[in-house]
Amino acid sequence: MFSYFIRRLFFVIFVAWGVTFATFFIANVVPIDPAIAALGDNAREEQIQEFRERYGLDKPIWQQYLIYMGRLASGDLGNSLRTQRAVAEDLREFFPATLELSVAAFLVTLLLGVPAGILAALRQNKASDVTVRVLALMGGATPVFFLAVLLQYVFARQLDLLPVQGRLDGFTFPPPRVTGLVGVDALLARDWAAFVDSLLHLMLPAFVLGLFSAAILARMTRATMLEVLSQDYIRTARAKGVAGRAVIFRHALKNASLPILTLLGGLLGGLLSGAVLTETIFSWPGIGRYVTQSATSLDFPAVMGVTLLVGLVYALINLITDLLYAFLDPRIRYS
């Protein structure tokens, strides 16, 4: 198991290298000058030249790549052309917001998706099954921007129950930054008002972001549960007089959990890579919004940094998912 783990970690390095290679050369295919994009119309020729020299944009592409990789080896992601500071610093600033939102959205996904899928499977073709399937279809088909604006209109503008945007109300003084997760920072500072406020601000974006994943998860859970529920061992368990709840959770759900786990890993990876639309609509300062702004400004170091981070997050989640397989299914052993 340990050697497998080490091998997989080694593999992650190759994934990271592949990501940097592909992103770097794709980024450099774009026939636009990042210096002009960053400095704008009024910039003078000397300023543009100085900018190119400062960021090494005047060098051949292969040389730029070698310099980038050299720096990367020592943990330096370079400087952002747009924010003009270290990309690593930017990621430290923006990733916690994405992490906070992703975890909340993931909870929404789990709490809605799994029970709904189980319910639908247990009551196949009954009213509740049809309702879950229709809702899942709608949840998966409704564009995020539409749902977000609709919920903002209803819950913020009409009912005045929840905030429209941001991580904290403007009238709430933000807690000292420790982790970058506002809720956690508020708890650390014992600032209950800020904590409650941060939870309120998290509700709409987490729901909007989590609903799409919940819809997919509900359908997958339903399908897998239906398959498992028709297996002989379930019939046997029931024939032996095992209680209904135990059959569902201990026998059926556990056996249905492998495909669900695979899906969950992918969904979490997707959430952690930054939800551009949700972050933009809810003015959530995460890496999704950061990378969009960076891409439109042709800020390649920033785009590379985010891509690398997302690549690593995916690789790590896949690794954890694989390790959890062994935990859930005793037949799986890694060597």
Next chain:
Amino acid sequence: MKLIKAVGLIAVLGLGSALAQDRTQTLIYGGDWSDLITMDPQVSYEFSGGLVTDNLYETLVKYEGADLSTLRPGLAESWKVDRGRDSWEITFRLRRGSKFSSGNEVTARDGVYTCERALAIKGPGSFLFTEIAQLKPGATKALDNYTVMVSIPKTASPGSFLSILTFNIGGIVDSETVQRNARGNDFGKEWLTNNSAGSGPFRLVRWDRGSQVLLEASPNARLKPKLQRVILREIKEPAVLRTALESGEIDIAEGLTPEALRALANNPRFKTLRADSLRLNYLGMSVKEGSPFANNLVRDAVRYSINQDELVSGLVQGNGTKIQTIIPKGLLGYDARTPYNFDPARARRLLAQAGLPNGLEFELLVSTGICGGGIPCADIAAKIQSDLAKGGFKANVKAIANAEVLRTYRAQNHQMVLVGWSPDFPDPDGNATPLANYAARSLAWRNVWNDATSAKLANQASLETDPAKRTALYRLLTDYVLKNGPYAILYQPAVPLGLSAKVEGYVRNAQSQVRFENISKLP
């Protein structure tokens, strides 16, 4: 604010009165502040950076309200311009007793330090000092504790220099505090990115990038603000801006759509405003040898082909005003005349006179982004294309990324381009030299318009110190460029804003400066 929150907080924490009190003392200003990259006045060259730093730092001279033509005393209570043998000598007499937020007194030493700092750091706006004002290291001196003298060469314009000083690059920093936090020879650049050390009415408390900037009234400021806190909330999406304003989460929304502005105008809870900008949206025509636009008759035909009234009232929907001359409204030398009326028949006659009786086909380059006034550039290009067709032109619109439009324009590789221009500093020379003087390697150069008359007039006007004579020179220049230049000015965009009816004293000048100390909120 919100029901749940109000109930929860008031019941559990008993903060009701504190929050209610805080609300009238806190202004929340929403808008797209994503260009904010530093709080250092000598480095910041972005609109949002200027908006914040103008309230953290005071300048020696400043403009007040929306008036950008009359300089007013800032940290300097008086100033004078003397004609030396080889240079202009500009002497500023500082007010006594002005204090930085640290409590240190503002002295001439801080003025000298600020100028030297700007030259040493070489930020993106430093060319204003080094090229426009031709300021050299060592040319700023403290004559005594409260007198600063700056010498600039005779070839530079003292008028331009003084208006540059109203910009955030001229924001006087607390030399003692900055040097205490400096690293090596960085003049405190790293520290000032996230901190403030000014004598302005506010001090920077916190900046959460991509989210908000929190300013608090400076206890030692000379200019006492009416509010205790100002928060700039970053909201990029116009629809969210509107909802946030309507639900009371923000007090001011900058960058609303024309539709949102109309809806808010009918609601007594809100006020709407179309703030001026100094931007001009225009068509640039390359007059290089062999280009059909080299003939001024063809350029005149373009100018007569454009239905500006329809463009401004229909497409721009009031988020801009009609203008044809090169100095925008709000600056000295603005000329309101609009002699080119929509006359497609005349345009066709002009084309025939130019030897193009069958019309002219060419490429019109345009950005895929948004143009001034919040209108997609491609929509404006479509309108121009349709107008030009009536005048006998066939414009093939090519929409590409803005950076690519600029790259082509800078390389003099366009035929016609639809772009915008904002002056670097609030002085007519900020437009006159780039648009009229080929040697400045700016817009006249990009359009290959090398005209000795316009260059001479621009130069003369920039060096003139008498306002009346200067105005007269700019009148001559704008008229000349209007009729002979390689431009067809389309409109001067406005910035659409929505405000809570409780907000009072908000003024945004065309240079995007807002003095937060003058704003108050009704309970």
